[in-house]
Every structure is written in structure tokens, then in C-alpha cells.
Amino acid sequence: MNILVAKTPTDAEAIAYTLITERLAGKREFVLGLATGSTPVGMYEMFKRDALDCSHVTSVNLDEYIGLAPSHPQSYHHFMEEKLFNDVPFKESHLPRGDAADPEAEAKRYEQLVRSIGVDLQLLGIGENGHIAFNEPGTALDAKTHVIELTESTREANRRFFDTIEEVPTHAITMGLDTIMNAREIVLVATGARKAEAVHHMIENVPTIDWPASILQAHPSVTIVLDAEAASGCS
Ligand code: F6R
Numbered sequence: 001m002n003i004l005v006a007k008t009p010t011d012a013e014a015i016a017y018t019l020i021t022e023r024l025a026g027k028r029e030f031v032l033g034l035a036t037g038s039t040p041v042g043m044y045e046m047f048k049r050d051a052l053d054c055s056h057v058t059s060v061n062l063d064e065y066i067g068l069a070p071s072h073p074q075s076y077h078h079f080m081e082e083k084l085f086n087d088v089p090f091k092e093s094h095l096p097r098g099d100a101a102d103p104e105a106e107a108k109r110y111e112q113l114v115r116s117i118g119v120d121l122q123l124l125g126i127g128e129n130g131h132i133a134f135n136e137p138g139t140a141l142d143a144k145t146h147v148i149e150l151t152e153s154t155r156e157a158n159r160r161f162f163d164t165i166e167e168v169p170t171h172a173i174t175m176g177l178d179t180i181m182n183a184r185e186i187v188l189v190a191t192g193a194r195k196a197e198a199v200h201h202m203i204e205n206v207p208t209i210d211w212p213a214s215i216l217q218a219h220p221s222v223t224i225v226l227d228a229e230a231a232s233g234c235s
Contacts, residue, residue: 001203001216002223005231009191012227013042016123016189019223021052023121023185030057033122033180034084035133036076037158039189040123044084054090060114061095062124062133062180065169066147069099074161096145096173103147107173111145114179122183126190129153130198130211134174137210143176177215185221188213196233199226204234 006012020043024030032054034040047054061076070077077095085093094113100106124132129151135143136151148171150158155168162168180186190199201211203224208214216222 003203003226004223005226005228007228009227010042012189012191012225012230013046016187016223016225017043017046019187019225020121020123021050024052024054024057027120028056031117031120032057032059033119033124033175033183034059034061034080035123035125036061036063036079037125039125039191041083043123043189044088047084048087052088054088057090058117059085059090059093060117060119061093062122063172063174064096064098066098066103066171066173067169070095070097072098074167098169098173103171103173107145107147110173111176111179114145114175115182119183121185121187122180124180124186124188124213126188126195126198126202126213127154128157128194128198130201130213132177132180132188132213132216134172135177135180135212137212139177139209139212141209141215142178145173145175145179148172148174177212181215181219185223186216186219187223187225188216189225190230191227193229193232195230199224199230200233 064076068075096110097106134148159165159168202213207217
């Protein structure tokens, strides 16, 4: 693991953004794995600020809530359009369909798609409980894209995007840990004191499925970019 610690969240985002732009530069084709949540928003602002050329880039997102159509304001489809795709055109963009009639079949379709195109670089955030994508503690190491029941703590953490807790979906389709580990390179960004415990388990403890991000220790090409607060639990 390559671990970089910046002073502020903006500095951490700038480091990760620079790393991504370096990888994209000069490539004729690139597959970029993207995330939602608060962490990547500052980076997506940098894509927009620079009008970054992504016309050769295919994007694949990590996850989507079950039950929300792409047009739903809280769907990850809508989030990605609003925060990035409306302003920065990509060659193609893929997310799982949360409104698929058969979510299990949709998870299989998405897994095949991601496998067939192959992810060059996957951008990740981390949950306070150590989840990556929606792989909650206890998820199987060999999990492919699958349907998952969200923990109450994750629903609480994501409640800020909804009016009431009842509106937060109970299930999602997520890339599995095995799907994520299959990416050629991984960049995980964590900022803020709320992430400090999860960051400590991810980089300083023996890998355990109780802290899913810790399995990234086994990936050959991972960069972890932290701000000072997120790094504050590490020795
Ligand atoms: C989002 C995702 C999640 C988030 C994580 C952190 O696509 O897969 O794992 O990265 O929940 O969320 P934020 O960035 O909002 O703290």
C-alpha cells in the first residue's frame, strides 16, 4: 500500500485527482471506476474545473440503491449526472440499474460487464464501518457483484441525502470485494475524523472481513490518500 497523507481534505482530493489525470493522459482507451458519496465530490469538481477530456474514458460505478430509477433524485445515476457526467462527457458510463425487475439478474449482468471491460483504475471511498462500495463487514472475500442488505449504520450515515430514514433504501446492488480487487489499480480517498478508526483498521491491522477495506492490503497496486484527520488514528 502506498499511503499519502495531506493536510486538508482539499489537498488530499488534489493528490488523488492528479494521480487519476496522470493515468488518463496519453491513453487511447481507459476504464475508470467511480464512486458516489461525499468523498469524490471535490475531485469531480476538479474534473469540471479543468474540463478534463474523458471522451476516451468508459466509467463504471460501484453501486446503486435497489428500488430507485435512474431519474430518482437520490439514485446514484442521478448523483453522477449532476456531479460529473452532465458537465464532463465520458465515452460511456455504466451503473447497475436499481429499478431492474430482477435485481439478482441485474447484479450478474453488471458483473459480466465489469469483467469484460476490465477496470484500469478504481476510485474508492470508505465507510465509517470499513465498507468499500456497499460491502459491509462480513461480506465474503470472493463476492462478485451482488444484492446486499444495508446495515442500519450505513443507512443512518446516508440519511443526510434523504428527507427521512424511511426513504433510505434497505438494499443495494454493489460490486463485490472480488470485483473490486480485480481492478488493475485502486485509489482510496478518506478524509475527516469520522473515518479515522476505519483507516486504522484498513492499513495497520491484520486484514479481516470485519473491516472490509483491510483486504486491500492484498492488492498489488493501491494508493491510500488521507487528510490529517483521517490519518489521526494511525501510529
Ligand atoms: C459510494 C460507495 C461508498 C462510499 C462510502 C463513503 O459509491 O460505494 O462505499 O464510498 O460510504 O461515503 P462518503 O464519501 O459519503 O463518506
